[in-house]
Amino acid sequence: MSDDELIWRIAGGSGDGIASTSQNFAKALMRSGLHVFTHRHYPSRIRGGHTYVEVRASADPVKSRGDGYNFLLALGDSFARNPQEEAYYGNEEAKPLAENLDELREGGVIVYDSGLLDPSEVPNFDERVEENDWHVYDIDLRSLAREQGREVMRNTAGVGVTCAITGIPLSAIEELMRDAMPEKILEPNLEILQTGYDIVNEEYDVDAPDISVPTGEHDEEQLLMSGSDAIAYGAIDEGCRFIAGYPMTPWTEVFTIMSQNLPELGGISEQVEDEIAAAALAIGASHMGVKAMSGSSGGGFALMGEPLGLAEMTETPLVLIEAMRAGPSTGMPTKPEQADLEHVLYTSQGDSQRVVLAPGTVAEAYEASRRAFQLAYEYQIPTMLLYDQKLSGELTNVPASHFDREPNGDIGMTLTEDELADQPHTGDGKFHRFQHEGENGVSPRSVPGQKGGRFLATGNEHNPAGHIDEDPDNRVAQMNRRQRKLDAIRADLDDDGLLVEHGPENAEYGILTFGSQQGTVEEAVDRLNEDGTSVKVLTVSELAPYPVKAVRTFLDSVEEALVVEMNASAQFRGLTQKELGTHGEKLSSLLKYNGNPFEPAEIVEGFSTKIVDDGELPGNETKFVPAAGD
C-alpha cells in the first residue's frame, strides 16, 4: 500500500447521493492543497444499481485513476432491485461491499454501513479481511442518519468517519458544506458529520491503519472541473450562443451546462425532436452567422450523419461533439469506450471533409473546444470534438489561470456588406459564394439579410453562385478546393504543435494513444521508466486531418510501439497504419473494452509482458493484438 496517496472509494446505489458527496469530498481535498482526480462507475438506472466514485488525492499531480484503491466507504444500496441472493442480478443490497473488495489494496480500510450491509452475505469476508490485512469499521450509519431525521445523510456520516480515520480536519468539509448546502439541510448535516467523526474517535482505534491524507500546497488557485465543464466553457468563450440537442448519456452533460447558461448570455438553446433535427438546427443557425453547436453520443450521432454531410457540402461552419460510450447499439450507456472513432471519421456519404479533435485531459478539453470553433469558422468546415464518458465526468484540479483567456466572437471568413460589394457576382447580382479559387480552399461567405450577398446553398454539387452543376471541370475544381482546406488545417495544427509527448526523448520503446487515455498512459510510462524500461508516449489529440509527420517522426525514433485504446478492433491503430502506410510491423495493440478505463498497472503489465518480455497477459481485462504479419 502506498501511503503517499489516498484513493477513497465511496460505493452505494444509484440515487444514494454518491456523486455529490464525492464531488464535495474531492473539492475539500483540493482546497487543502492536494491534487485530485475522480473516476466514477455507475449503471444506467434511475434508482438502485451498484455505483461508486473514486477520489484519488496526492501531493503530486495526479492525472489518472490509480491501481485499485485503499479506502472503501460502503454505504449499501438503498434502492436495490432484489434482495434475493438467488436472483439473476445477485444480492444487490450487498454489492457496495461485495463488489469492491477485489480492487482494495492490502492494508486498506473498509468502512461499511452495518445498518444496511451484512458481511455474512459477502462470501469469505472474514478470511479475506484477515488475508489482506484490511481494517474494518462497521458503523450503523443508517441509524445515525435516522436519528438526525434524514436517511440520505448517512453519506455525510460516512465522510465524518473517513475524516476521523484519515486525519482530515472536519473544518475542511464543513467549509465546503456551508458553501454548497441550502440552509435547511446544512445544520443536520453538520451535526451528523461531527457525530460520525466522534463515534470513530471514541469507540474505534483510528491509528491501526497505516493510512493518512498527504499534505500539499498549490502554487496557484485551482478549480475542480470535469471534461464536460471544460468543453462547455470553451464553447462559451468562443462566442457559441446557439446549441440544439436531444438528451443522451453522456453528451447530456455538456448540453445541460450550455442550456443552463446560454439564456443569461443572450444565447439560445433548443431541445428538439431528434438528433437529425438537432444537427440541422445548428446548421440553420450557423448559416445565419451565429456560432452554433450540437452533439450527441454514438447512437444520436448516427442520426446526424446526413446533416453532417450537408454541412460539408454547403461549407457551413459547425461544431459537433461526440461523447463516446460503449457500443454497439445501446451498448453500455454509462461506460466509457473509444469505439466511435471510425464512426465519427467516416459517417455520411461521400468523401469526408471534416476535422476531428480528441482532447486527452480536462485542461485540453477547454483548448480543443475553442480550437474546434476556430477551425470550423475560419475554414467553414464541420469540426468534431470526440471524447468519452470517462473524460466527460472525471473531475480534476486545473489551475484557474488556464481559463483566464480572452473571448473570441470572430466568425471567420464571413464578409460585411461593404466587402461583399467588391466580390464577384453574376450579372443579376448573385454572389459567388463558392469560388473555385480561394486561399487555403476557403471561399468567403455572406449571410442572409446582407445586401449583395444572396446565393444558393445546396447539398448538390454546385457552381460558384451555388446553383446545381454537374459539369466535370466544376466538380473537380470545387472538390479540390474543399479538400485543400484539410492541408491548410494540417499545416496550422502542425504549427501549433499541441500533440503531447511524455517520457525520455531518446526512449527505446514507444506507446501511441489517443484521447482520454492520455493521463493513465503517461503515469504508466513514468513507472516503466522508474523500473528501467525506456519508453515514451505520444498522445494523438488530432485525428483528422491526421498528424502524419509527427507520428512518423515519433515511430521512427523507437524500436517498437504499443498502441493503447479502449475498443475491441484497434481502430486507432488501423487509422495510423492507413495514414502512414508504413510502420505497421512496429505497431501492436493493447485493448480494453470491458466498460472500465485502463488502470496504469494494466498498461505497465501489458507493456512489460508483451513488448519487453514477450510473455502471456494474465487475466482477461485487457487484450493484446500483435503487429500485422506477426
Added chain:
Amino acid sequence: MSAFSAIGEEREVDRDEYTPEIEPQPTWCPGCGDFGVLKSLKGALPEVGRTPEETLLVTGIGCSGKLNSYLDSYGFHTIHGRSLPVARAAKLANPDVEVIAAGGDGDGYGIGGNHFMHTARENHDMTYIVFNNEIFGLTKGQTSPTSPKGHKSKTQPHGSAKTPIRPLSMSLTSGASFVARTAAVNPNQAQRILKEAMEHDGFAHIDFLTQCPTWNKDAKQYVPYTDINESDDYDFDPTNRAEAQELMRETEDKLYEGEVLTGVYYRDDDRPSYQQEKQEIGEMPDEPLAERYFDDDYEWERSYDRFIDKHK
C-alpha cells in the same frame, strides 16, 4: 446599426427580381403544378414587401426542392425531409429575415413527418409550403404518403394497403396556427393564401395541390375546385377549431372521391409564436442573435468571469 441593410428596406419590389438569370426557365415537366407555386410565390412576396435579400427559402429534396433554383433569394436547398429544422433555427437566429420552407408530400409528411409535427407544435413564425402531388415525382412515380389507398406503382405492385395521411388534420392537431389548402390550378387564390400565410405570426402550413402530369396521369388536375371561404355551400368559421377539424376531414376524404375543396381552414391569430414564447421566458434575446457577430463593439462574456467561482 444593423449589419443587414436588406432587411426592412422600404421600396417597391418587382416580381421579376425573383427570377434568377442563371436558371430563368424551370425544368419541371410541362403542365406541372410546381409552376403554380413559383408563380404565386413571385406574386405574393412583392405584396408583403419582402425583397430577395431579406428572404430565405429553405427546401428539401424532390421536384419541389428545385424551387430554390428558380426563385432568386437567399436559398438553402437542404436534404430530404429536413427543411424545417434548418428553417426554424434560421428564424431563431435572425427573426427579421422572412423564412419560407418548402418541400413535397413525401418530404414533409413522410421522411420529415416528425419535424413537421414538432415545428407545428412549437408554432415557429414561418410559412411552410407542401407540394402535394400524391406521388414521388423525381424518383419516377412511387406511392407517397398522400397517394390514395390502392394506388399501384412499381413499388406497390398490388396497390397500396395504406390509407393516405391526413395532412390538414395532422397539422391542426400538431398545433399549426394557420392551415390552408390551395391548388396550382388556382394561382389567384394561392397568391392570396400565401400572402396571408406570410403575414401570419406563427406556423402557417399550406398544403399545395400540385398536379403531376408525368407520374400521376390518372390523377386529377384538381379542377373543378371549391373555395370553402367563398362558396355559399359552406357556412364556416376558420377561427373555430371544431368546425375546422370537421371540414378538414371532409376535405381530405373528398379529395379521393374527386371533389377538390380549398381555402383557409384554420387560423389562430392570438396564439403567440415560438419566438414570443421563448422571449417571454427569457430564453431568447430581443435583438437578433445574428447581429451580435457583426458588432465590433460587442463585449463577449467570459466563462472565467461568470462560472469559475463554483469550481473553487
